[in-house]
Amino acid sequence: MSEGESKFGFKDMEKALETLKLLESHDMQYRKLTVRGLLGRAKRVLSLTKASEKVKNINDAIGVFAKWLEENGGDASNKNAKTDSEDKVQTVPGLGFKDKAAAEATLRVLAERDPDYQRLAIKGLIGSSKRVLSGTKNEDKIKDINEGVQVLEKFLEQFEAENRSKDNRAYLAHAVIAKLPEPKDELAAEFLAAYGGAKANGNYKHLRTMNPKDDTTSWDIIRNRQIAKLLDQVKAADDKLFDADTQAPSELHLSLIHWAYSPQPQKVKSYVEKLGKKTPEKRKLESASSSSDNDDDDDDAADDDDKSSSDEEEVPKKKRKEE
Structure with missing residues (x-):
C-alpha cells in the first residue's frame, strides 16, 4: 500500500x-x-x-x-x-x-x-x-x-x-570512552560515572534531566560548557589531537573524550579497536608484568655472568686434575 x-x-x-x-x-x-x-x-x-x-x-x-x-x-x-x-x-x-x-x-x-x-x-x-x-x-x-x-x-x-x-557535539559511546585512561578531573569523572551509571546506562538523553550532586545545572549543559572551553584550548595550542607515532589521543583531546566528544570520533574508535577488549586496569597490570619481566631478564643476565665467571675459575682446577 x-x-x-x-x-x-x-x-x-x-x-x-x-x-x-x-x-x-x-x-x-x-x-x-x-x-x-x-x-x-x-x-x-x-x-x-x-x-x-x-x-x-x-x-x-x-x-x-x-x-x-x-x-x-x-x-x-x-x-x-x-x-x-x-x-x-x-x-x-x-x-x-x-x-x-x-x-x-x-x-x-x-x-x-x-x-x-x-x-x-x-x-x-x-x-x-x-x-x-x-x-x-x-x-x-x-x-x-x-x-x-x-x-x-x-x-x-x-x-x-x-x-x-x-x-551540535555528538556523544561518543560510553563503551568507547571506558577503554581509555580514566580522567584525573573530578567533574569529568563524575560525568562519566553518571553517563555509564544505572540511570543513564550509556543513553546520553537521560543526562538532560540529571545533574551533579552539588549543582542544579543538568549534565548536558555542563558538558557543552566544558567542551567549549577545551576546544578553545585546542585551538590556542594548535593541538594535533593524536600522537603521530602511536595514534593515541593527545592530553587535550583525551580531556574532550572524557566529556564524550571528539572532533574525529571514527579515528578514536579505530584507536580503541586496536587496543582490543582489554580494560585500562588489565593494561596497567600487563605493563607492570612487562616491567617485572624485564627485571627478571636483568637478573638472568646477571646469573649468566656469575656462571661464566665461575666456569673460568674452575678451568684451572680441572687442568690440574688432568695433569
Whole structure:
C-alpha cells in the first residue's frame, strides 16, 4: 500500500500527528516499529525530493516522529535501542507553548542544550500546539497559544538561518570512552560515572534531566560548557589531537573524550579497536608484568655472568686434575 493510500503517513506535520493518534489503539511495540518504518521511508523520499515546500513538510513530519520516539524510549537512529518503560527518557521540565511567556521560558530552558535537541523540542511543541488548537474554541486561549507559537517559530527560523546544528557535539559511546585512561578531573569523572551509571546506562538523553550532586545545572549543559572551553584550548595550542607515532589521543583531546566528544570520533574508535577488549586496569597490570619481566631478564643476565665467571675459575682446577 502506498503512502498516499495508507491511513499512516508523513507528508506533513498534520499527517504525522494524525498517524500517532491512530496508532494509540495499538500496542507500544507495534507503534514504535511503525513509526521507525515511516521515518525510514520519509528519509528516502526526502533524498529524492527537490521541491522546497515538500521538503519542509516532510522534515516537519520527521521531527514529530523523532520526538515521539525519544519520549517513548525508542531511538530513531538505533533500532536496537531499549523499548521498555525502564529506559523511557524523562521530558525536560519547563517546556510549553500556552502563551508568549511560556514560550519565552521554554527558550531559556533550552539555552545551552544540544542544538539538535533544541530543534527537535521546538518542532515537537509546535506540532503539539496545532493538535491543541484543533480542539480549542476559547478565543482567548487560541490567541495566547498563537502568540506562544509565534515566539517558537521565530526561534526556529533563526536557528535554521544560522545553521546552528553545525554546533551540535555528538556523544561518543560510553563503551568507547571506558577503554581509555580514566580522567584525573573530578567533574569529568563524575560525568562519566553518571553517563555509564544505572540511570543513564550509556543513553546520553537521560543526562538532560540529571545533574551533579552539588549543582542544579543538568549534565548536558555542563558538558557543552566544558567542551567549549577545551576546544578553545585546542585551538590556542594548535593541538594535533593524536600522537603521530602511536595514534593515541593527545592530553587535550583525551580531556574532550572524557566529556564524550571528539572532533574525529571514527579515528578514536579505530584507536580503541586496536587496543582490543582489554580494560585500562588489565593494561596497567600487563605493563607492570612487562616491567617485572624485564627485571627478571636483568637478573638472568646477571646469573649468566656469575656462571661464566665461575666456569673460568674452575678451568684451572680441572687442568690440574688432568695433569
